[in-house]
Amino acid sequence: MTMVAELDGPARRHAEDAARFTALVESAGPGDWARPTPVAEWKALDVVEHLVRWSRGFLTGAGITLPDLDVAADPAAAWKQQVTDIQAILDAPAGRVLSNPHTGDKPVAEAIDQFYTADVWMHSWDLAKALGHEPDLGQERCASALEGMRAIEGLLRDSGQFGSAVPVPDDAPAQDRLMGFLGRDPAWRP
DSSP states (O other): OHHHHHHHTHHHHHHHHHHHHHHHHHHOOGGGGGOBOSSTTOBHHHHHHHHHHHHHHHGGGGTOOOOOOOTTTOHHHHHHHHHHHHHHHHHOOTTOEEEETTTEEEEHHHHIIIIIIHHHHHHHHHHHHHTTOOOOOOHHHHHHHHHHHHTTHHHHHHTTSSOOOOOOOTTSOHHHHHHHHHTOOTTOOO
16 A cells, blocks of 8 residues: 555656656757756756756665766766656655755655655756746646745755745746746746
């Protein structure tokens, strides 16, 4: 029963969010990887690099060591391997616990879902914008994420991982308000 629940939660969410991100990666041509993103210091390649690098280091807290991937050499191949590696962990979490000084101890599937899969979901907006697509993260999910993040805004801002909020009208769509909260200009164009 637990395995079914896990496959229906974190594993399913990862499969869905990673599939959307994979479609973006596959849509990029060789010259697209140098395109700017809404994150001023990042190019499109940096978005993929970020998701691959930090997650592999994060997973060492669960005793999981994954081989390094050369994202710059072949972003699509590296990303597809990343998806395969993470999905394999989620499909068979084996009771592993991820220990991290900032997040405490969490079941590995829960930690991946809360931190990594959420990051894939949010950064799909950055990559889509860089590639000239209009992203749709889902208004309900954006509203829920924004509500949760507002409750811990001080902690998030103090972490240094979030920039200053970009002012967005209170009646703007939830996705625009979430991106503004994260420090992105919802109207950004490459």
